[in-house]
Amino acid sequence: MAFPAALHDHSACIHAALDAAEAECRRRGARLTDIRRIVLELVWESHRPVGAYALLESLGRLGRSAAPPTVYRALDFLLAHGLIHRVASRNGFIGCPHPGHAHGGQILLCAQCGMAAELDDPALDREIALSAARLGFSVSHQTIEVEGLCPTCRAQAGDTA
Template identity: 50%
Template sequence: MHDHSHHDHHHHHHAPLDTQLAEAEALCRKSGAQLTPLRRQVLALVLKAEQPVGAYALLDQLKAERAGAAPPTVYRALDFLLEQGLIHRVESLNAYVGCVSAGEQHAHQFLICRDCGTTLELSDAGIEAALKAAAAREGFSALKMTVEIEGVCGNCQGA
């Protein structure tokens, strides 16, 4: 395990991988969805990654264990995990991260360090409310919001 204590106050603690996978299975059961071994494997790879991971990087890792893995295999699994709210897509990086509060309705704001690539997920309802209100003033009904903030993390600033 890496020592993440320096920025733990920014976001939820990450549970051990087994716990996260068990929670994911429970969430899928509750919604009547099927977390197949493949989907579970892709989820585990995303959760284990230290930073946002792209579909092709996932495919390479998957091929080590599943010779027949192809891009559609990975994309279908990722789509399922996105639908279930177990992972998020970081649009600006075209990559995927595990959700730190899967199963809860929450806003997604990502802080992306342009130096080391570390991505922190914030969940600030105030930011979401302000954006929805701003959209509503324009007569626009906001359905999905992903806010991505690029900058330099505390670690890299100190370096």
């Protein structure tokens, strides 16, 4: 997932993410229930990390009464099935554009506008695993969060580096 371009069709982006999630759940024999689907759609509403309580508020605006455990259970399901990523530094979640594809979590975060993009670099995954192995460590999960400026914010700042 790259940072969205100026003419980004966000409704198509959400539709594609939900279709991919449905396909991945079918492949795994899992159920993307209504509440799970709605929470996933809310996560995909922007390309910024969204927290559980913001999701709860959004559900309320949609007329869906839900308690925090309901949202957390939905998020746990979405995480377990690789449909979202947790962004620890923002205490939030972003949609995964590669469900069903084993990959490390490498997330680029714009310090100015808050946008996030997933970087899927297998060479980086391999290097981390090799470096860890040299120390006798076995990597079971990784998430790397990198903060900087997205292309739009760089352009606005006149940064051409």
